[in-house]
Amino acid sequence: EPEVTQTPSHQVTQMGQEVILRCVPISNHLYFYWYRQILGQKVEFLVSFYNNEISEKSEIFDDQFSVERPDGSNFTLKIRSTKLEDSAMYFCASSDPGTGMDEQYFGPGTRLTVT
């Protein structure tokens, strides 16, 4: 069964450093998303992406964040200057508008630890 994959599974970085989190969405899906979950808190939406453009973003997704689809398979989230409060699980998700369903399928996540 097709699934969303994410790398790395765990990333440790120092405050102020740049990190890139990578995702490979399900191959026939066209909508891509990033969510994050701070330990013990709910899953929060960051951004949605379609046709090489950001479709919607939350107030969390400020200028330190960016997304890119660098090729036909990868979808990345860049955090330019990490802060301690960026420590969280980051989930990539994708969906297929062709089915007429709104279901979003999540990858296994990247645990980001900022020290």
Added chain:
Amino acid sequence: QKEVEQNSGPLSVPEGAIASLNCTYSDRVSQSFFWYRQYSGKSPELIMSIYSNGDKEDGRFTAQLNKASQYVSLLIRDSQPSDSATYLCAVKRSGGYQKVTFGTGTKLQVIP
């Protein structure tokens, strides 16, 4: 008012019993409703989606939706210890680019 409200639990049920999980939401424009299961340290796993008022059954799971009451529920029949997890209620407006809004989740414990 929280966008999606769930009782945080834990909800403890004996093995073989029915577990009933409830959720209310505030956005009347929501059109799509989901239940995700999340094991500790893992990602949300979609287990049910429901779009119309009424019941939808899939195996041991039944989702119920009442848009007038802004209420969604999930019943798990013949609960198994492997069902022990946090169940996330989630809602979405129509449109592929729209975000899914999650509740904080209900922790379910199935006691052997």
